[in-house]
Amino acid sequence: MRWGSCGVARRSLNATARLYHSTTAPVIKIENAAFYRKYPGVNDSPSTNPPLLEGVNFALLGNDGRDPLQSWVVISPSSVARTIFLQILAGQHICIPPTARSYPYLSTISQSPQHAIKYVGFDAERGSSVGGTSVRGAYLSARYESRREETDFCVQDYLTGHTELNALERDGLGVDSHMFDKVTRQLNLRSLLQMPVANLSNGQTRRARIAKALIAKPEVLLLDGPFMGLDPNTLRTMAEVLRQIAERQQPRLVMSLRPEDGVPEWVSHMVVIDEHMRVLGQGTKQGLLGGDVEASDKVEVHRILNAGENAHGAAAQVQVSRDGFERSSPPLPPGEALVEMRGVRLAYGDKVVLGDWKQSVAGGDKPGLWWSLHRGQRCAILGPNGSGKTTMLSLITSDHPQTYSLPIKLFGRSRLPGPGQPGISLFDIQRRMGHSSPEVHAFFPKGLTIRRTLESAWADAPLAKPKLNDHAKQRVDACLRWFARELEPAQSEPTFAQRLETTTSDEAARELHAHLMGSNTDLDWASKLTFREAKFSNQRLLLFLRALVSQPDLVILDEALSGIDEAIRDKALLFLSHGEKVSKVVDNIAQSSILARIGGTVVHGLSPQQALLVISHSKEDVPGCIREWLCLPEPGEGREPRTGVLPGPLELNPGAWGEIWGR
Template identity: 45%
Template sequence: MLKFIAASIRSGGAITPVSYNLVRLFSSAKCPPNSIRPDEASIGLQNGTARREGDRSSSSVYHAAYPPIISITNATFYREYPTWDSPKKDNPPLYPNLTFSLKSHIPARAGERPSLEHCAVIGSSAKSTFLDILRGRYICIPPTARSFPYLLALGAARAKGSRSSSHDAAHAIQYVGFNGDQKQSAGGIRGSYMSARYESRREETDFTLRQYLQDQMSLNPLVREKEELLDDGSIKHSESDEHLNKIIRDFQLQDLLDMPVANLSNGQTRRARIAKALLMKPEVLLLDEPFMGLDRSTVPVLSHLLRQTTLSGAPRIVLALRPQDPIPEWVSQIVLLGPDNTIALQGTRDEVFRTLQLWQAVAAREAKSTLVKGTGDDNSGISKRREYDRLEQLRKNGQFDDFANILHEMGLLHEQAEKVDKKITPLGEPIVEMDGVHVKYGDKVVLGGWTQVADGRTTKEGLYWKVHRGQRWGVFGSNGSGKTTLISLITSDHPQTYSQPIKLFGRSRLPEPGKPGISIFDLQSRIGHSSPEIHAFFPRHLSIRSSIESAWAETFLSKPNLTPERAMDVDAVLRFFEADLNPDFAAPCSDQIQTTTSWADSLPFSSLTPAQQRLTLFLRALIHKPDLIILDEAFSSMQSSLRDKCLHFLEVGEQLHMASSGTRRTPNYANVWHLPPPPSSSGPKLCHTGIADHQALIVISHVKEEVPDIVGQWMRLPTPARTTEEAGLVMDFQIGQLAVQESVAVDAWEMIWNPTAEGKGGFVEGDEKEVEVLRVM
């Protein structure tokens, strides 16, 4: 759902039910106005005239005219220069006839200083492409349609003769991506292999955070690099040190400077990467999905931190957000992306909000008299009635689908969902057994630092947890609570798997009397795993087919053990998700099943969008029908329709007429998912019918819509001490169980994330009777 952080909607009356659903208030503290640098003030005085002293009108504004920092007018962009004989499908236009302007300053009222303009770009896909356009990438037609007037004016206003290139778009506009695309968002922060972050051994290439911030990420660094920086005309060394220390203090990185960057947590990594970008002193900072993977208590903390960085006069911030992300209160402009690299809506926050209200009213077929009631402005009311009539006519003509799809992506269409009725699966033998797991590094406890009722009566220290065949678990907790550590113990990526009291598939990693230890290859063949860590290390040169087939290989790049049946399984998932993976997909004109999947043999993993890459890794985790499926933030970057399609495939496979989380959340799924026609009696049989009774499932997510309705048990890890100090939020360890008709998204989400909420029910290991939820401090 579209949410505004401390958004003030000037509707002229009480908040209507529609606007109440759109507005979520938190982090509403007032911030002081932005200060203006002397060189910026000179630009304003050169380009405009201040308000006359005698003008006392309260509505008058400060007329110092600052040129826009980014200006795009009727431009169309291409990845390659277009030629008349090149196929359009190989080089499609990007955002045709785009007009966009990012103001360098927002004019203020009399007696006030101009403030900076900050923008939010909202969409399920193509956000990175839009940000690339803003920072000067792609071919612009016509070439003069994209310019950076403020950067030119700022460079001219400063000392002449400087060789500094800091006001070129490449230097003045900095990009930091968090959407999982290794090519753009790796940022140099990753280890040599997945287990490296958990090991005490340090290699020469395990650079510290201090070295990362000072750009010393090479062997024998710095002497020449510093000389190059000075020759390039950048700031002096003493000023650089002062600026560095200020950034370190502002982002609370003092205690992490000597830690290897590969060992930083998710939240620490974000702070480090944003800090490094700010060291370049950019005029514009582009942040691609900065809130992805963060719990909801951490999001306002990061939002406030970003706001604080703008108070010195720079940078302007452009946020690329998912539809479910909250919009910070300091964002003044919103761009809403549409399908196929188009702009659906843009304007100020209030303008976008009012337009979305109209769309929502038309979709819900509300009376327009109710919609415009109480505006107090006849002209505004007439304009809204006319727009409502235009949209209503589009709906009657069947041309409102794009608007409805956008509303659905943003969670603004409230369809009556079907009642959840989970299948009761028989409880099998335990796959994962943890009997007092307690992981710590020195004096720092990262998992198991609590006491827990272990056998129904005795309270013991550490994590006691079992995952049986047939169970579907959700594991939740704030950033830094130990979720990644927990999963790494199960997958054996963590070295302490060998020493902790853990059994996987009834065996420990080390041999026991009369029982050999389980090998890493046997273990990994029985686990399907999709996570941000897998995404970061997965080889980019593999084709889509090879990426999925690697589920039957011992390593990413070794030869998979394929059979004719397994090849058919791969073909089946490629047909089911062809519309989402094949760029040349065209809906069949008849019910004839497309039998060829050769398109997946030549498309490399690197050519896919982050959402398509996540989809490929999701299919890789399911394709070999493992005993245990682990989905750790597996649906991040996906638009809601694709996520729901994945949930459907997870639960019921290719069975099109079976109810699932996806069909309940996407009522018009038949038109949105572009599903292949059902197989005929003489055609290929269904290869995938969803998760089986003998399989277990573990899901980790910070977004409730990403949790399938089949999840019946959940565990919440406690808030770490350092997060408690920063956010003031305390969540204890808790285990719970849902009734057959309940789901995490509808019935348990608020209870899980609200430390003061009381649970409905829970369970004790080995007892199926509902009892009070276990609370362990």
């Protein structure tokens, strides 16, 4: 077995057997099973059809009021491992042997797993539409248009299942009104019921999808990363809602978390999986925290379960952030303004969604949002879910139609022409901005190859032909080589970077570098593998690199690293600021790469001529180069936004996070 020894299997089987000692049959029962994406054939090999997980043992007890309460969490640094484990519980993926996965309790109540188990994931594929139907609009800017289409259903329609144009196909006739009222109040959705789902923020969409699952009254609710993308205040509310669900056991709750999320105190059981898809341990939280795992796995389990505490406790000793910035590092001097907002107030009829306040400007109070972003600035836009962050970005990217009529200048020009000055075109804006977000991910063409995905940064649209010169091609090649292991994990040969690391001298490294630059055969995979075939985390990484690779004047990262694996995220953040110049940070020292030593770097990271704009609800996803921040107020409060400057990377100034959020 790939994930562990026979001893580990016996230990897991014994633990599972103890769980089976129950007054009722398990809802989900898995005994020593292996799982595959496609059925293993005679001619398959571990390289062509590898198992997703092997030796899986799991038991989720039924709920008859006499069994001990169970609330499970699957915790892993790998987003792929977390998602696959929950999908396995939901009945997805091929089980070998087929009888190793069963649902005994569901059989006794004559329910199928498809109806009794609700899986709610938040990746781009499932999140592009709130509920699997195309209710989020056909293109990115559709959500901001005043004209409503027949398919622009409101939140109430979505929650009650009225999202089919054919009335005979509606499935919401059996919605329990009491349950509907209870769930919508619990998740603070009452005020949003008549809002088109296309207008929901990411956090609001997340709450709506959980509400729809709860209204269906499932026996088991599987939540994949329920806390990602939530602001601190909404996160606390969501944690309390999930605690109440776990205590009532209606439904049984199994959720996945990142190690840095921490494990809520009300969680009773855990499954711990490492980055290599090995199940290291499972059982009660107290047992795993107390070291009740195989001796060979204790160190790894401790590392994963204590990731958040370890990072916080070590902050005082660390002098350099994980992306190579010292604790105290001042911001760059600002250059010319790239974005100017002079009293922006955006409303739909009587409802103001941005700028419903007065700001102190030049000694007086003026209505609307007054804000600017300059070359060299690295700024974070923060605020509660629904406060207008995404709307503000849509004005900057010109996806919002009201960009034409509001007092906004982009790169020194308005969208509409003025006296003696032409307006700036959409194509000019796109050429000068790099943008990555969950919305871009949802609408991005999945059939493009990995190489064409990056090359599309030089095109007017992703499917248009890119205009590449030699330097642009070199930058694409550099990004592909630097992240070859992450973007093509199936390759067994050493990557370009790994081969350079093993050279005996700088001269040998120069010769190897020159040889590979002349052949490019090490990048053949990038012209064969498609965006669709890449894993979710790798897709996010690709769009992150696409936003950087053309060296635009303004880089916009809107939750760009949400859901990405921790190790890939840290490498991406290091690349954002330093490019190929820095390979890693070890013992408080940013290590120069071999490429930098031999003069072979092509991508140097953000330049002083570029500006960076970041939106994130997770402090771990905020780049260490961020110095300025703008925090929008709660919607409807009328308070002006708060602003501030960080003395250094947020990672090494943890108290600043509470200051930003007013805590």
